Ligand code: ATP
């Protein structure tokens with residue numbers, strides 16, 4: 001008999017039909033009631049086995065074991081579920097030694113502990129919900145762009161360019177570490193390397209995406225990016241996924257609208273399609289909040305927060321206004337900030353979070369940053385001091401989106417590159433976009449895991465990516 005997914009059985013109230021289900025045992029009570037989960041939804045299906053069941057079989061039905069069940073879907077006698085399965089036959093597919101099984105679902109294992117047990121992590125309610133939501137968000141992102149006629153462009157993972165000029169890149173090489181070929185001056189001779197030059201893992205697909213935008217008008221990338229920054233925070237990964245739309249003819253205001261529309265669409269899509277998972281995560285978060293002192297608890301629950309974001313326009317302010325607000329703030333006057341505030345600083349997470357969580361209490365788009373703290377490709381404003389950059393700051397997260405209108409004027413762009421010591425010759429292929437039919441254009445990068453953090457209410461970015469890569473950690 002063909003397998004039916006548990007989600008399908010729980011979703012409709014139909015009874016009195018024969019099914020086969022397969023999944024993993026979540027619990028087994030009174031040698032009679034199995035809670036079975038197959039990952040299709042958060043809910044378990046109750047399987048009732050006959051009191052005359054084989055003793056050997058009963059011994060095999062342990063937490064974590066996988067089983068196949070044939071039986072009849074019937075209206076449930078017990079509380080907590082509408083339907084259950086009266087089993088005709090149960091087969092053990094994969095045993096699970098109860099002595100060695102580390103997951104006792106009754107006393108809730110910590111998130112940190114689960115990070116170390118890769119094969120069980122996905123089987124918990126919390127991570128099941130998180131990764132189903134992550135899937136939905138990825139799908140919604142593709143849907144959003146597809147519905148608007150964007151072309152999904154696959155930009156390279158191995159690259160010779162450093163998009164941000166920040167130098168926090170992982171090297172890609174096949175040269176021997178212990179004895180690399182050298183030039184006469186002692187430096188490594190990358191001409192002998194695999195690509196005949198020094199190459200890295202990409203930190204962003206933007207520069208390549210700009211080439212696509214100059215032909216398709218609107219493109220986006222959605223792929224892995226790598227940053228060898230040694231920032232061991234709850235918001236940074238060494239390997240993360242980024243969504244980067246790039247749109248010809250858009251200015252900074254169109255760019256803000258696009259980013260706000262994208263975030264709102266994706267959130268509403270998840271609310272509509274993953275409600276059960278989000279309700280579970282909301283309860284989890286509420287429990288976690290109860291552990292905190294009163295004044296640190298958030299005012300809104302997870303669902304209310306998401307609905308609030310959907311129903312309110314993002315605040316839009318300039319960098320200069322943001323700095324003024326911070327300097328005027330009680331937090332600044334009482335010296336509560338660890339880092340100083342003055343015009344020209346790269347705002348720290350504490351500043352960004354003050355703006356969104358304490359001052360505006362909603363997502364904020366900050367524009368017009370000092371050119372010194374932003375990348376070379378951002379369009380220079382007429383004041384000579386600022387660039388048409390935009391960061392979106394989200395409650396609980398800080399920066400979730402970073403973007404800009406791009407400098408389309410060749411002379412201004414090359415001048416800025418020279419000032420910042422970015423080799424214009426090597427970047428000829430990028431500058432060509434400004435030489436042959438260049439147009440004003442804009443784009444941004446949305447960190448996918450930060451989006452997942454925001455929607456799931458999780459607090460550590462390691463808990464929203466299946467296999468986190470962070471400094472000193474690349475297990476599994
Ligand atoms: P931050 O100041 O938080 O380090 P950034 O200014 O370096 O961010 P951008 O270079 O603008 O970030 O990258 C675009 C987006 O990618 C960010 O808004 C963020 O959502 C995400 N992002 C950046 N670095 C990381 C990282 N190490 N791990 C996960 N997401 C990241």
Ligand code: MN
Nearest residue numbers: 227229231236
């Ligand atoms: Mn960074």
